[in-house]
Amino acid sequence: MTVGQRMTRNPITVHPDTPVSEAQYTMRKEKVHRFPVVDKELRLKGIVTEKDLLYATPSPATTLDVYEMSYLLSKLKVDEVMTNELVTVDEDTAIEEAARIMVDNNIGGLPVLRAGKLVGIITESDVFKVFLEMFASRQKGVRITLVVPEERGELAKLSGAVSAMGGNIVALGTFLGEDASQTLLTMKVQDVTVDALQEIVTPLVKKVVDVRVV
Numbered sequence: 270m271t272v273g274q275r276m277t278r279n280p281i282t283v284h285p286d287t288p289v290s291e292a293q294y295t296m297r298k299e300k301v302h303r304f305p306v307v308d309k310e311l312r313l314k315g316i317v318t319e320k321d322l323l324y325a326t327p328s329p330a331t332t333l334d335v336y337e338m339s340y341l342l343s344k345l346k347v348d349e350v351m352t353n354e355l356v357t358v359d360e361d362t363a364i365e366e367a368a369r370i371m372v373d374n375n376i377g378g379l380p381v382l383r384a385g386k387l388v389g390i391i392t393e394s395d396v397f398k399v400f401l402e403m404f405a406s407r408q409k410g411v412r413i414t415l416v417v418p419e420e421r422g423e424l425a426k427l428s429g430a431v432s433a434m435g436g437n438i439v440a441l442g443t444f445l446g447e448d449a450s451q452t453l454l455t456m457k458v459q460d461v462t463v464d465a466l467q468e469i470v471t472p473l474v475k476k477v478v479d480v481r482v483v
Contacts, residue, residue: 270363270364270399271360271361271362271363271364272358272359272360272361272362272363272364272367272379272381272389272391273360273361273381273389274364275364275391275395275396275398275399276360276381276388276389276390276391276395277389277390277391277392277395278388278389279388279389280304280305280387280389280390281295281299281301281304282304282305282306282307282311282387283295283304283305283306283307283317283347284306284307284308284309284347285306285308285314285315285346285347285348285351286346286347286348287306287346287347288343288344288345288346288347289322289325289345289346289347289349289350290343290345292304292317292322292347293322296319296322302318302319302377302378302392303316303317303318303319303377303378303390303392304316304317304347305380305387305390306347306348306351307387310386311386311387312385312386312387313355313357313380313382313385313386313387314348314351314353315347315348315351315352315353315355316351316352316355316378316380317347317350317351317352318352318377321350321351321352322350324350325345325349325350355380356370356374356376356379357379357380357381357382358370358379358380358381358382358391359381359382359383360381360383360388360389362381364391364396364399367379367391367396368396371393371396377392377393378390378391378392378393379391379392403440403442404440404442404455404457405439405440405457406483408439408440408457408459409459409482409483410439410440410457410458410459410482410483411457411458411459411461411462411463411466411480411481411482411483412455412456412457412479412480412481412482412483413455413456413457413458413466413467413470413477413479413480414453414454414455414477414478414479414480415427415453415454415455415456415470415474415475415476415477415478416446416451416452416453416454416474416475416476416478417451417452417454417473417474417475418450418451418452418475419446419449419450419451419452423452423473424441424443424454426473427454427456427470427473427474428441430469430470430473431456431458431461431466431469431470434461434465434466434469435460435461436458436459436460436461436466437458437459437460438456438457438458439457439458439459440455440456440457441454441455441456441457442454442455442456443455451475453478454474457483463480463481463482466480467480
């Protein structure tokens with residue numbers, strides 16, 4: 270799966286000379302947390318976040334009256350508060366690579382470019398939705414978490430046993446174990462009972478960590 274398959278296309282944008290007060294209003298209205306900042310040719314110039322706009326607003330402790338604050342905000346432009354040091358991706362970037370970039374850079378969204386121009390944005394919310402899909406969170410089934418040896422063929426052995434009992438694996442994920450000799454594996458299976466699934470897989474794994482109907 271790539272960024273282009275999950276990004277928001279043609280995202281709401283602002284221009285560098287957009288007043289901060291207008292950007293704040295639009296952000297609240299559209300219920301988003303960041304705007305790409307583009308010029309008239311859709312070339313990306315920066316990104317402005319909810320936090321950037323909040324910091325640009327005078328403190329509640331200010332001695333300015335409401336008219337003075339409104340006047341100052343009307344004069345303050347987005348390009349004065351936006352982030353210029355941009356981290357971007359293109360449409361062909363793998364979704365997990367985009368997630369890694371966001372985590373490594375401690376940011377919540379990435380502008381998506383094509384030939385240097387903005388075509389979309391991918392956010393942490395988009396990644397969360399992919400996570401839900403990967404683990405079939407909206408489908409009913411038996412979710413079981415196992416500790417398995419980090420050895421070739423273990424996954425095939427488990428999936429074969431589940432298939433032989435008539436189970437349908439709708440989600441499967443592997444995670445780092447406590448050490449390099451083992452892997453934590455979670456799968457969701459339909460058309461089985463908790464007891465039957467646990468009985469089948471227990472002899473094939475090091476440990477059954479958790480099993481539940483979800």
